[in-house]
Amino acid sequence: MTFPSDPRIAVVGATGAVGRVMLNILAERRFPASEVIAFASARSEGQKVPFGDDFLTVRVLDQTAFEGVDLVVLDTPDEVAELVAPQAVAAGAVVIDKSAAFRMRPEVPLVIPEVNPESVRGHRGIISSPNCTTVGVVMPLAPLHRRFGLTRAIVSSYQATSGAGRGGVEELHEQVLKLVSEVEALSAGGGESLAPKPALFAAPIAFNILPQIGSLRDGGFSSEEEKLTLESRKIMGLPDLAVTATCVRVPTVTGHGASVYVEFAEAVDVDEALEILAGSPGVEVDELPNPLQAAGTDSCYVGRIRQNPSDPNSLCFFTVTDNLRKGAALNAVQIAELLLPPA
Amino acid sequence: MTFPSDPRIAVVGATGAVGRVMLNILAERRFPASEVIAFASARSEGQKVPFGDDFLTVRVLDQTAFEGVDLVVLDTPDEVAELVAPQAVAAGAVVIDKSAAFRMRPEVPLVIPEVNPESVRGHRGIISSPNCTTVGVVMPLAPLHRRFGLTRAIVSSYQATSGAGRGGVEELHEQVLKLVSEVEALSAGGGESLAPKPALFAAPIAFNILPQIGSLRDGGFSSEEEKLTLESRKIMGLPDLAVTATCVRVPTVTGHGASVYVEFAEAVDVDEALEILAGSPGVEVDELPNPLQAAGTDSCYVGRIRQNPSDPNSLCFFTVTDNLRKGAALNAVQIAELLLPPA
Numbered sequence: 001m002t003f004p005s006d007p008r009i010a011v012v013g014a015t016g017a018v019g020r021v022m023l024n025i026l027a028e029r030r031f032p033a034s035e036v037i038a039f040a041s042a043r044s045e046g047q048k049v050p051f052g053d054d055f056l057t058v059r060v061l062d063q064t065a066f067e068g069v070d071l072v073v074l075d076t077p078d079e080v081a082e083l084v085a086p087q088a089v090a091a092g093a094v095v096i097d098k099s100a101a102f103r104m105r106p107e108v109p110l111v112i113p114e115v116n117p118e119s120v121r122g123h124r125g126i127i128s129s130p131n132c133t134t135v136g137v138v139m140p141l142a143p144l145h146r147r148f149g150l151t152r153a154i155v156s157s158y159q160a161t162s163g164a165g166r167g168g169v170e171e172l173h174e175q176v177l178k179l180v181s182e183v184e185a186l187s188a189g190g191g192e193s194l195a196p197k198p199a200l201f202a203a204p205i206a207f208n209i210l211p212q213i214g215s216l217r218d219g220g221f222s223s224e225e226e227k228l229t230l231e232s233r234k235i236m237g238l239p240d241l242a243v244t245a246t247c248v249r250v251p252t253v254t255g256h257g258a259s260v261y262v263e264f265a266e267a268v269d270v271d272e273a274l275e276i277l278a279g280s281p282g283v284e285v286d287e288l289p290n291p292l293q294a295a296g297t298d299s300c301y302v303g304r305i306r307q308n309p310s311d312p313n314s315l316c317f318f319t320v321t322d323n324l325r326k327g328a329a330l331n332a333v334q335i336a337e338l339l340l341p342p343a
Numbered sequence: 344m345t346f347p348s349d350p351r352i353a354v355v356g357a358t359g360a361v362g363r364v365m366l367n368i369l370a371e372r373r374f375p376a377s378e379v380i381a382f383a384s385a386r387s388e389g390q391k392v393p394f395g396d397d398f399l400t401v402r403v404l405d406q407t408a409f410e411g412v413d414l415v416v417l418d419t420p421d422e423v424a425e426l427v428a429p430q431a432v433a434a435g436a437v438v439i440d441k442s443a444a445f446r447m448r449p450e451v452p453l454v455i456p457e458v459n460p461e462s463v464r465g466h467r468g469i470i471s472s473p474n475c476t477t478v479g480v481v482m483p484l485a486p487l488h489r490r491f492g493l494t495r496a497i498v499s500s501y502q503a504t505s506g507a508g509r510g511g512v513e514e515l516h517e518q519v520l521k522l523v524s525e526v527e528a529l530s531a532g533g534g535e536s537l538a539p540k541p542a543l544f545a546a547p548i549a550f551n552i553l554p555q556i557g558s559l560r561d562g563g564f565s566s567e568e569e570k571l572t573l574e575s576r577k578i579m580g581l582p583d584l585a586v587t588a589t590c591v592r593v594p595t596v597t598g599h600g601a602s603v604y605v606e607f608a609e610a611v612d613v614d615e616a617l618e619i620l621a622g623s624p625g626v627e628v629d630e631l632p633n634p635l636q637a638a639g640t641d642s643c644y645v646g647r648i649r650q651n652p653s654d655p656n657s658l659c660f661f662t663v664t665d666n667l668r669k670g671a672a673l674n675a676v677q678i679a680e681l682l683l684p685p686a
Contacts, residue, residue, distance in 0.1 A: 156499035156602035158552050173526040183516040187597040189639020207595050208635040209501050211661040220649030242653040246602040252550050254530040259499035259589040292551040296532020306563030310585040318554040
């Protein structure tokens with residue numbers, strides 16, 4: 001099965017937070033698609049979504065949806081991906097899946113193109129793109145690992161509401177509108193009752209932080225924390241890497257932050273680490289990485305690079321990445337670019 | 344020098360974020376003061392500040408300000424505290440200082456009343472109250488240390504804007520008002536230029552996070568991070584404790600959060616750790632500690648208690664504390680209560 005140089009592409013979940021950015025990025029990068037077809041759920045049927053200077057009419061998946069389609073990019077809930085991906089593969093398409101449904105299957109490559117592009121080669125129809133938080137953390141960790149040998153990581157995240165989809169941003173927006181006139185009063189307490197009832201999040205997110213993302217698993221780690229641990233191991237090929245994550249939702253719109261503390265097999269020279277990061281594709285060293293700056297851009301920003309003075313094998317840094325772009329849509333488009341035959 | 348059972352108290356910095364809360368708490372707890380006098384800078388002279396059901400008229404410090412005063416509570420910048428504290432001691436008052444000016448001096452007790460009340464005894468006129476972030480982290484760490492022997496801590500903070508004073512909250516408020524209509528647009532980038540020019544913070548704080556608080560010191564740690572390290576060591580009597588902190592400002596009003604990863608000399612049973620925390624004064628175990636819930640209350644909330652499965656001597660948790668109350672004003676009032684003669 002050779003991949004064409006001008007594939008027909010189906011984007012499933014085209015009206016979602018990531019789906020819309022996906023269409024933007026395909027247009028921006030002039031991806032050589034012969035056609036791009038936008039699919040979404042029934043309630044979006046017939047809706048127009050922007051694609052470059054053009055608009056696409058949203059269609060609903062049916063039995064013949066993937067006929068003649070070369071590439072299907074899925075940005076759907078896990079349950080939908082589990083149903084749709086095998087259908088797409090059966091129809092002869094390659095699937096790039098943004099969901100968690102297939103990421104940990106041994107036969108499915110889990111790919112960050114700057115880190116492990118070679119793993120795409122062995123695919124059997126489905127290629128997974130990692131969770132948005134994983135991408136932002138592994139982008140700087142992988143080049144450091146190649147030099148110093150990563151032994152463990154302790155990560156605390158600062159995740160934006162768009163990571164929960166358009167509904168996450170809408171919930172933040174609605175609550176901020178309600179609470180902005182009460183800012184002075186919030187210190188006195190009662191902020192929880194002043195805020196509109198949360199729907200998507202477990203408690204109000206406006207002017208708040210919520211230190212749990214996803215459901216709790218055995219041992220008290222959340223599903224989001226488990227993803228970061230397992231996916232980081234798979235992408236870097238370190239099956240026993242000790243990763244301890246704490247994933248926290250913060251009231252930002254786009255741009256996931258992470259405070260990263262790592263230990264290596266070898267002593268780390270901080271200046272050398274900085275040089276390695278500055279020279280890594282997709283990574284940009286910055287004094288004060290922050291979500292407002294990162295949103296809408298393609299880089300993984302890394303700053304506050306320093307060392308625990310009591311451990312010469314340690315390094316800590318702060319990193320911020322647009323979770324919709326490099327954390328999701330851009331990474332998927334870069335995977336698609338790996339599939340194109342050499343020009 | 345015996346401390347009276349009905350001291351005359353001067354609150355210096357009474358119009359600030361912490362000063363106002365201080366007056367509230369003195370009234371709430373019916374602190375047995377014979378008089379409370381409010382001092383602030385010249386631009387607040389004559390202003391009325393609430394004190395219980397009453398109001399105090401703000402005065403400006405002069406040569407005779409501390410005559411007949413038994414207790415001076417300082418909530419001022421370090422430079423002001425350095426000038427005023429010795430004057431207050433010379434006038435015969437005991438000083439409880441909220442600033443960083445004296446915290447690390449060997450002769451000055453640095454006190455969290457639930458943790459090291461005994462250290463008040465040796466004071467020579469000045470007693471320091473710790474930085475707001477330190478209080479919230481040491482409250483749960485100290486009882487765990489007594490049982491398991493703390494060997495190192497890795498902390499990432501989520502600090503509210505009121506930690507930077509009333510101006511911090513005002514800057515957040517002003518920027519949120521401006522940006523709330525642009526929430527959808529923030530994902531596309533350009534958020535930094537849409538926001539009003541920052542004054543107190545280095546970049547816009549609305550819908551953003553800023554991974555640096557205070558100025559950078561040798562080794563790349565910030566002054567805020569250095570405080571957490573040095574103060575934690577002093578309060579717990581662990582001069583060599585390895586603390587690696589990353590202090591981050593988030594767009595909340597009140598309630599500092601911290602993601603804490605610690606290692607102990609002994610293996611930790613998670614259920615026992617949970618029992619110890621639940622039984623510790625001032626600590627409350629909670630499923631989802633968050634700033635909106637913590638604001639206006641006196642507890643240090645601790646949740647997400649779990650263990651890195653690859654290290655039986657480790658523990659991690661998330662903690663949130665009202666930075667104006669237990670992180671500052673309440674802690675100072677509790678220190679004052681330690682000074683009162685037994686009833």
